[in-house]
Amino acid sequence: MRLLALVRAALVCASLPLAGQAQAAFPCDELWGERNAVYAEAGYCFRTARGIRAFGNANCRYDDIRDVPLSARDRAKVADIVREERRNGCGE
Structure with missing residues (x-):
């Protein structure tokens, strides 16, 4: 239940357009939120203001x-998200 709340919070935060930000960035923001929710649930300490x-x-x-203990399932999920981010040109 906590993970779902984290994902929802991240999606709300990430989906709010910033001044001058194109709506095309939304898929990247959503993927960012999904990926980082996995790390947040596992105890990662975020460094960026956004995180x-x-x-x-x-x-x-x-x-x-690299020290965050993820299950094989979570590692696979993160890898899938990263591949999707690359396909969408996120972070370029």
């Missing part, structure tokens, strides 16, 4: 994303 704004760091335990 902290969307997920906070109240219960974080891991400063290095």
